[in-house]
Amino acid sequence: MLVVGGGNAALCAALAARDAGARVLLLEKTSVEWRGGNSKYTRNVRVAGPEYPEEEFLRDLIEVTGPEVDLELARLTIERSRELPRWMEAHGARWQPAMRGTLQLSRTNRFFLGGGKALLNAYYRQAEGAGVEIGYQAEVCALRVEHGVFQGASVRTPEGTVEVRAGAVVVASGGLEANREWLRRLHGEAADGYLIRGSGANDGRLLAQLLELGAQPRGNPQGFHAVACDARSPRAEGGIVTRVDAVPFGIVVNRQGRRFADEGADLWPKRYASWGGLIARQPDQLAFSVFDRQVVGRFIPPLYPPYRAERLEGLADQMGVDAAALLETVASFNRAVDGNVPYDPSRLDRRATRGLDPPKSNWALAIEEPPFFAYPLRPGITFTYLAVGVDERARVLGKDGRPFANVLAAGEVMAGNVLRDGYLGGFGMTIGSVFGRIAGEEAAAGGRAA
Numbered sequence: 228m229l230v231v232g233g234g235n236a237a238l239c240a241a242l243a244a245r246d247a248g249a250r251v252l253l254l255e256k257t258s259v260e261w262r263g264g265n266s267k268y269t270r271n272v273r274v275a276g277p278e279y280p281e282e283e284f285l286r287d288l289i290e291v292t293g294p295e296v297d298l299e300l301a302r303l304t305i306e307r308s309r310e311l312p313r314w315m316e317a318h319g320a321r322w323q324p325a326m327r328g329t330l331q332l333s334r335t336n337r338f339f340l341g342g343g344k345a346l347l348n349a350y351y352r353q354a355e356g357a358g359v360e361i362g363y364q365a366e367v368c369a370l371r372v373e374h375g376v377f378q379g380a381s382v383r384t385p386e387g388t389v390e391v392r393a394g395a396v397v398v399a400s401g402g403l404e405a406n407r408e409w410l411r412r413l414h415g416e417a418a419d420g421y422l423i424r425g426s427g428a429n430d431g432r433l434l435a436q437l438l439e440l441g442a443q444p445r446g447n448p449q450g451f452h453a454v455a456c457d458a459r460s461p462r463a464e465g466g467i468v469t470r471v472d473a474v475p476f477g478i479v480v481n482r483q484g485r486r487f488a489d490e491g492a493d494l495w496p497k498r499y500a501s502w503g504g505l506i507a508r509q510p511d512q513l514a515f516s517v518f519d520r521q522v523v524g525r526f527i528p529p530l531y532p533p534y535r536a537e538r539l540e541g542l543a544d545q546m547g548v549d550a551a552a553l554l555e556t557v558a559s560f561n562r563a564v565d566g567n568v569p570y571d572p573s574r575l576d577r578r579a580t581r582g583l584d585p586p587k588s589n590w591a592l593a594i595e596e597p598p599f600f601a602y603p604l605r606p607g608i609t610f611t612y613l614a615v616g617v618d619e620r621a622r623v624l625g626k627d628g629r630p631f632a633n634v635l636a637a638g639e640v641m642a643g644n645v646l647r648d649g650y651l652g653g654f655g656m657t658i659g660s661v662f663g664r665i666a667g668e669e670a671a672a673g674g675r676a677a
Contacts, residue, residue, distance in 0.1 A: 403431025446643015453503020
């Protein structure tokens with residue numbers, strides 16, 4: 228069987244298929260150094276368990292992404308997530324406690340020792356040791372599918388283009404987020420202001436091809452998982468270190484120095500992915516997280532240091548924002564803070580503003596103790612929510628609802644079946660792991676030897 232992709236979903240598929248006795252060829256588009264897609268920038272996976280019941284998990288998912296998801300597949304994903312810790316350990320994963328600044332995830336998520344890169348390295352060692360054949364700098368340019376049956380793939384390598392035949396294919400090649408032209412078609416000129424914090428290799432080529440071959444479209448074509456990233460980050464491959472987690476600890480203003488959203492609407496693991504879209508709708512897709520000395524050390528700092536000044540006027544100058552507008556915004560915010568409610572950043576503390584639009588519903592703390600700080604923010608896209616439809620066996624569905632015979636999908640290319648908007652921290656790894664395993668097992672059971 229053939230696995231297209233080199234991230235978590237692809238590796239789970241390859242390992243599961245090999246465990247079932249199949250011969251497996253995995254093709255990674257990039258080099259050894261850059262292998263792993265978006266998965267190398269992750270650090271945890273969300274799983275159901277005794278402390279996190281499946282029904283609560285499902286409620287959390289519907290709360291952030293809406294009820295229009297495929298509930299059957301969502302329940303399957305959540306149910307199968309229970310098995311992941313043991314399966315992952317058997318294939319090399321090791322765990323560490325939740326890091327400082329991520330304690331709100333300690334009950335719901337498991338953290339990889341060394342992060343996503345270490346997890347992928349462990350999986351690659353397992354795969355190589357088990358006899359999975361791995362090709363690097365091997366870009367699958369075209370899938371040959373006839374009457375719903377996969378026949379082979381055209382693969383571009385440094386030595387030239389070759390044809391690969393296999394009894395089944397698992398497409399786990401990511402979404403379209405690094406395809407700037409496609410993003411412009413969906414979002415207009417605003418896309419030029421987006422950062423691609425994940426893999427620059429995810430151009431959506433095979434997603435587009437599956438749709439052209441008659442695969443059922445699912446998900447939200449314009450939706451994406453995007454967070455607030457430091458505006459000074461690289462255009463692609465910035466990774467998790469460029470994410471700015473300071474948002475709930477202060478206020479966020481746009482280029483006019485005005486607030487535009489509730490920074491304390493919910494716990495950060497449920498809300499952080501909303502900020503990419505919020506910033507994307509601001510002028511020039513630019514905003515600033517502003518805070519003071521009181522909250523320094525309460526969040527994991529990103530790669531770049533914040534702007535710093537002893538006076539707000541000096542901070543505004545560094546931000547390129549009108550000082551009078553920023554001063555008025557901060558003063559209005561400070562006046563609206565209800566100081567009678569105790570401040571507690573570890574929970575929804577209901578320390579809110581009063582009479583302010585937009586409000587801050589939790590963790591409202593007056594910005595008044597110098598020095599003052601700011602991070603410049605842009606939307607950083609991790610992955611997109613346009614997907615191909617799949618069934619409970621990870622088989623790609625045609626527009627007529629019937630599955631392709633031996634074409635399967637896992638990871639971001641099918642995540643839109645259970646994600647349309649918003650995001651739950653660690654859930655992308657859950658989808659990739661669960662459907663990667665399912666796809667690998669299905670391919671091994673139904674496909675001919677590669």
